[in-house]
Amino acid sequence: MRSGGAAHTAVPSTQGIFRGLRMQPWNEKFFTLFSKAGSNGVESAAILIEFVAAPHERWAKLAKHMLDTEHAGDDTTQVVDPEQGG
Numbered sequence: 515m516r517s518g519g520a521a522h523t524a525v526p527s528t529q530g531i532f533r534g535l536r537m538q539p540w541n542e543k544f545f546t547l548f549s550k551a552g553s554n555g556v557e558s559a560a561i562l563i564e565f566v567a568a569p570h571e572r573w574a575k576l577a578k579h580m581l582d583t584e585h586a587g588d589d590t591t592q593v594v595d596p597e598q599g600g
Contacts, residue, residue, distance in 0.1 A: 551591070
C-alpha cells in the first residue's frame with residue numbers, strides 16, 4: 515500500500531490503441547452540419563411534444579411537419595456521411 519492507504523492498481527496502457535485516430539474533424543464544415551443536425555433533433559422533439567398534446571384534427575398536419583423535418587435530417591446526414599444510405 516502507498517502512504518495514502520490505497521492500493522496501487524495497474525491500469526493497462528492504451529498508448530498504441532489510439533495511434534492515428536483523429537479526434538477532430540478534418541473540415542470545419544462538420545461543425546456547421548453537426549449544429550444543423552442538432553437543431554433538427556430539437557425541432558423534431560418539439561413537434562413530437564406538440565403532437566402528443568394536440569387534438570386529433572391537427573395530427574395529419576403535425577405528422578407532415580415531422581416527416582419534412584425527418585427528410586431534412588436525412589439530407590444533413592447524407593452530407594456528413596454519404597455511406598449512411600439514402
